[in-house]
Amino acid sequence: MSETSQKEMTGEKMSVTSVSSANPTSAKAISESDIKALPSHDLIVVGGGPAGLAAAVAAFDAGITDVLILERDNELGGILNQCIHNGFGLHTFKEELTGPEYAERFEKLAEERDIPYQLNTMTLDIVPVDIAGTHAGCIVSAVSKTHGYQQFFAKAVILAMGCRERPRGALNIAGTRPAGVFSAGTAQRFVNLEGEMPGKKVFVLGSGDIGLIMARRMVLEGAEVLGVAEIMPFSGGLKRNIVQCLNDYDIPLFLSHTVVDIRGKERVEGITIAEVDDHMKPIPGTEKSFDVDTLLLSCGLLPENELSSKAGVQLSPATKGAVVDNTLQTSIPGVFACGNVLHVHDLVDYVSQEAKLAGECAAEYLEKGAGAAGASDTEGEARIVTVKPGNGVSYTVPSILHLNALAPTTIIRFRVRAVFKRAAIKVTLNGEELMSKKRPVMAPGEMEQVILAKEKIFSALENTNPQGSESVLEISIEQS
Amino acid sequence: MSEKSNFSTPSTTEYDVCIIGAGVVGSAIARELSRFKVRAVVLERAEDVCTGTSKANSGIVHAGFDAQPGTLMAKYNVAGAARMPAVCKELDVPYVNNGSLVLCFSEKDIPGLERLKDQGEKNGVKELEIIDAKKLRELEPHISPEAVAALWAKTAGIVDPFLLTVGFAENAADNGVEFRLNAQVTDVFLPSEKGLFQVSYVNPAAPEESEQRVLAKAVVNAAGVFSGTFHNTILQKVAAHNKNAAPTSENSTGGEGNAAPYEGAITVAPAFARDIEIVCRRGSYLLLDMNAEPKPTHTLFQLPTKLGKGILVTPTAHGNTLIGPTAVDIDNPEGIETSAAEIEDVKQKAGKSFPDIPLASVITSFAGLRAHELQHEFLIGMMFNGFFEAAGIESPGLTSAPAIGASLAEEIADYLELQPNPNFDGHRDGIVRFADKTPEEQRALIEKDPDYAQIICRCETITEAEIKQATHRSIPVTTLDGVKRRVRAGMGRCQAGFCMPRVMEILSQENNLDLEQVKKSGPKSAVLLYKTKEER
Amino acid sequence: MAKEIKELTCINCPLGCALEVTLEDGEVTAVSGNTCPRGEAYGKKEVTNPTRIVTSTVRVTGGTRPVVSGKTKEDIPKSAIFDITDALADAQVKAPVNIGDVLVENIAGTGVDFVATAHVSAA
Known part of the structure; x- marks a missing residue:
């Protein structure tokens, strides 16, 4: 696979000049001939991490060969490049890989297909456009040193921009603002890619996986990690990471604790943690102080949806990602989302799975033309089922099922709100039970899923709501 | 404009004016003073301008109804607010008259x-x-x-307080005022043999270096939260001097020609003749x-x-x-x-x-x-011959700064009998912001400078070109916070999580520093401590 | 006969099964709580001879990056982790490096090679 030179574009003057990045609505003024003058692709994939790569490969294999990947970093693979620990790929490749190795497998798949991509390329905006009153696709604007300012017309777009870490400010930690406070992922980049140590005596706030992994990583590089505090009464990361990142190195985990103070004028000199009550308010008198030079934050990830929201994609307040249907199509026709930009995943294997579906559905959309069903479809004939998070469930993806686009099996992914032991996942359609699955342990840090067969959904619909259009599929947790 | 000033290699230790503090007030005074032919130096304790009160305030241009009528606060607030739109236009500083x-x-x-x-x-x-x-x-x-x-x-408005300070400082430097950063003033001595004040300072970033000094005909105390200390110290020195001096009526505060060594008693203007807290x-x-x-x-x-x-x-x-x-x-x-x-x-x-x-x-x-x-009033003007003050400047200090700068500069120029600077250029070109431009303008920017096509801060859409430019202006930038104040990289929702490593790389390249030498702010604010494998 | 039950969390995969390993006179007689055979194997090994994969980096000269990531090609005894990180502190390789290249042979005398998990091109 080669970084495309985009020959068809050079020397071609863009005639579309009225697309304002600040005001997407002005795109409506673009004429058909303007759009046709732009270099066009069947599919543009925004993001060349695990989701983008898997989606592009899947779309290609489904017959869409005119694909372009836009990647903002200087290499493909996304965040996996800095995740040098092992534990990736058990589901996908049946072996245990490190992050860069997992990424390389998918890079190879893309390479074998000669799928073009551009590196160091930031997508500035995605603007849906109509031709003669019908949605035609999107104008995608991007910049890079190699290619300058570019505009493309894409019939379909897959959003695969990933997520980012919740910063200190959003956590409202009191104290000074010295150097030495890092999000865990930033520290990970410094240590693993740049060979630089951001600290020597470290405390970690938040027991998300990156925080746990970085606690171990810092120890392996000779730093001292004095503890990890987690505001919830349970860990936010995978159980095995508690064992092999904290327990192996005798790093204490303080559950129901948070950082209440940061000290140090120029560089961190110490932090204070305190136990929190049921309302997550610090309990006076429970403070413990640690002399550290570094505080790493691993307090959650947020899907990176600035581009999506600017494009007009409807977002879910629960996931902070796009509202999608069972084809992973967003509220804009032909715009699909997958991976951590859709909802934050625990395992990259599930990202790859989801992205494959997005790629296949985008291919189907392109083959059928813009009329294919989707989340944007409000026609009365296309029957939909709303997927609702019930008791103990914080969200589901997808949140809409388009019955006319239902695959033989549908995976619904979700997260639970709290730790459940010996509980069951119950799925009902209009009150009728579709399935019940026992699970020994469920925790918010780990994604759950149910797989539903198409016939089961239809037969339940037949029983409960043969004509109506307002069907509800609910997923809830039942304590046994 | 935007050439490197000579501040990194101080050419002289004798000046007409020495300003203590490069906050918005000190920088405004420096800029207004550069309208005159003057040898002026600004001494700033921190590694950058705009690191004290000027960097953490509301950014509001107050209309002026808050202050008691007849106070200096009222006078400078209203005058400063009136000047603000034109000053911001000249200095290319974001200002909005939002009411x-x-x-x-x-x-x-x-x-x-x-x-x-x-x-x-x-x-x-x-x-x-x-x-x-x-x-x-x-x-x-x-x-x-x-x-x-x-x-x-x-008439009320909002202004970018960082860029207002940087704008004043850069424009002052462009017009010949010297800025010495990392220059923490330790003492001010009354004029002696040459009729010059002596201001001594140390480099907090390099404590091993010996104390340095500048000599100046006039000194301006614009030291923000430290202005009270300088005020009270100099007042004590005046008192000690007057104890030993023969009483004379000649040294009044009116100012008559160039500063002369104080032979007789020093008369302090009434408004300043008290310890302040x-x-x-x-x-x-x-x-x-x-x-x-x-x-x-x-x-x-x-x-x-x-x-x-x-x-x-x-x-x-x-x-x-x-x-x-x-x-x-x-x-x-x-x-x-x-x-x-x-x-x-x-x-x-x-x-x-x-x-x-x-x-x-x-x-x-x-x-x-x-x-x-404590008396909630500005102290602005000549305290005694050659010693000027802008002390106790709190809200509405940001609003007042353009007027305080202009007024003190006039007063200093009168006292020193300065001539107009025929080469003064009050216009400053800010760094062109990619994010503010239309697609056509963005395309043109990239054609001129491909670095505009490399987005470094994704929250605020700040490009490599903007960050590079920030490091090559008349007040150069070496720190992450300095970059943030000038071009907003790291100011957005991810608070530098994404762009910090990338900005550090640019700072290390442009300033010829190792990554470990790139600081967040002051000398002890290293971001990276050592290379992996180095200390085991 | 001394009977002992150890509670472990399986680290083979993200499921993190809660295991109970029964030891009688230092011999594992039963493993429960696992969902797959790998869990049983882990349980047995963890109480008798715990092992880990170690991942870290090695300094690179003449490359586009200053370090390259790597891993022990197989499990190593848990007790040897810091011998390995000490050995890595002294190691250095020349770019280019490819995935699978041996970075340190028989690292810290474990009999296991430390191999590259990423590419680094020559600068």
Whole structure:
């Protein structure tokens, strides 16, 4: 696979000049001939991490060969490049890989297909456009040193921009603002890619996986990690990471604790943690102080949806990602989302799975033309089922099922709100039970899923709501 | 313009004027002074300009109804606000005339609004109007339903406080004023043999270096929260001098020609002839994501009541919403930490004005110190022959800065009999912001400089070109915070999580530094400590 | 006969099964709580001879990056982790490096090679 030179574009003057990045609505003024003058692709994939790569490969294999990947970093693979620990790929490749190795497998798949991509390329905006009153696709604007300012017309777009870490400010930690406070992922980049140590005596706030992994990583590089505090009464990361990142190195985990103070004028000199009550308010008198030079934050990830929201994609307040249907199509026709930009995943294997579906559905959309069903479809004939998070469930993806686009099996992914032991996942359609699955342990840090067969959904619909259009599929947790 | 000044290699130790402090006031004085033929130096303790009170405030251009009529605060506020639009235009600094509203939450408090309006009119503020609840809702649809009336000040505005300070400083440097950063003044001595003040300073970044000094005909105390210390010290020195000197009536404060060594007693102007106490009044703020809706368009104050002064809710010049400040008096002039209680207080009180404020979108909290003089009045002018002050400058100090700068520069020029600088160019070109441009303009920028096509800060869409330019201006930048104040890289919702490694790389390249030498702010603020494998 | 039950969390995969390993006179007689055979194997090994994969980096000269990531090609005894990180502190390789290249042979005498998990091109 080669970084495309985009020959068809050079020397071609863009005639579309009225697309304002600040005001997407002005795109409506673009004429058909303007759009046709732009270099066009069947599919543009925004993001060349695990989701983008898997989606592009899947779309290609489904017959869409005119694909372009836009990647903002200087290499493909996304965040996996800095995740040098092992534990990736058990589901996908049946072996245990490190992050860069997992990424390389998918890079190879893309390479074998000669799928073009551009590196160091930031997508500035995605603007849906109509031709003669019908949605035609999107104008995608991007910049890079190699290619300058570019505009493309894409019939379909897959959003695969990933997520980012919740910063200190959003956590409202009191104290000074010295150097030495890092999000865990930033520290990970410094240590693993740049060979630089951001600290020597470290405390970690938040027991998300990156925080746990970085606690171990810092120890392996000779730093001292004095503890990890987690505001919830349970860990936010995978159980095995508690064992092999904290327990192996005798790093204490303080559950129901948070950082209440940061000290140090120029560089961190110490932090204070305190136990929190049921309302997550610090309990006076429970403070413990640690002399550290570094505080790493691993307090959650947020899907990176600035581009999506600017494009007009409807977002879910629960996931902070796009509202999608069972084809992973967003509220804009032909715009699909997958991976951590859709909802934050625990395992990259599930990202790859989801992205494959997005790629296949985008291919189907392109083959059928813009009329294919989707989340944007409000026609009365296309029957939909709303997927609702019930008791103990914080969200589901997808949140809409388009019955006319239902695959033989549908995976619904979700997260639970709290730790459940010996509980069951119950799925009902209009009150009728579709399935019940026992699970020994469920925790918010780990994604759950149910797989539903198409016939089961239809037969339940037949029983409960043969004509109506307002069907509800609910997923809830039942304590046994 | 934008050539490197000579500040890194001090060419001389003798100056006409030495200004202590490169906050917005010191920088404004320097810039206004550069209209004259003058050898001037600014000594700043920190590694950059704009690191004290000037970097952590509300960024508000107050209309001028708050101050007591007849005070210097009233005078400079109104004059500064009047100058602000033109100054910002000249210096290419973001300024918005958004207007302010003082909200009143009870019918029986409306006379309070009227008193404020009268006071403002006495101060010379134009376009003040008391509006009813209906008009208020037209102006601010999301205002609290409990607000019954407001004082609307149409002349009020908002300004980028960092760029205002940087703009003054860069323009001063472009016009020949020398800036010495990392120059912490340790003492000021009264004129001796050559008739020159001696100002000694050390480099806090290199404690092993010996103390240095500059000699100057005139000294300006613009040291912010430290201005009281300089004021009181020099007052003591004057008293000690006068004890030993024969009484004479010749050295009055009027200023007659060039500074001469003090042979007789020194007369201190009455307004300055007292010890002053500057209390560090800490104000904590919360800053919201620029995409967070709803947001106000006006600056919203709360009418002070028996329960306190209230919290303001305001847009910033860049479209974020800012809420704060608290007011807590502290002893430590470097105590800019926030406290959980203050953060909570800000959130709660801001909701009184703007109940729908999206507090989930807070991206950072910070605190700043106001140099609160206990008599709540500015000390501005010549204290005694050759010694000038802009002390006790708290709110509305930012608003007043352009007027304080102009007035003190005039006074200094009169005293030193300075001639106009025929080469003075008051125009400054700011760094062209990619994010503010239309696609056609963006395309043109990239064609001229491909570095504009490399986005470094994705939250604020800041390019490599902008960051590189920031490191090559007349006040160069070596720190992450310095870059943030100038081009906003790291100012957005991810708070530098993404761009910090990339900005550090640019800073290390452009300044020829190892990555470990790139600092967040001061000399002890290293971001990276050593290379992996190095210390095991 | 001394009977002992150890509670472990399986680290083979993200499921993190809660295991109970029964030891009688130092011999594992039963493993329960696992969902797959790998869990049983882990349980047995963890109480008798715990092992880990170690991942870290090695300094690179003449490359586009200053370090390259790597891993022990197989499990190593848990007790040897810090011998390995010490050995890595002294190691250095020349670019280019490819995935699978041996970075340190028989690292810290474990009999296991430390191999590259990423590419680094020559600068």
